[in-house]
Amino acid sequence: MEKLKKYLNNLSVEQQNKFAQAVGTSVNYLRKKISMGIPPGAKICTAIELESQNQVSRIDLCGRKMAKKIWPELEYQNEK
Secondary structure, eight states: OHHHHHHHHTSOHHHHHHHHHHTTSOHHHHHHHHHHTOOOOHHHHHHHHHHTTTSSOHHHHHOHHHHHHHOTTSOOGGGO
């Protein structure tokens, strides 16, 4: 969640709003999830990864163990 926080903080308020809208939510929702340390839902996590151009990955948001459960088709090359 720290990567998402840093990513958002590097955007202007207007860019934050556009980003949140593009991933299907609001800045307030993302900030609340960050403050609570709870990852957004799978759909939003995927959208964040895509919209941030992999600067914030699903693994960054959910952790490797949870990401493997949600997206078992993904390869985790850095695991070795």
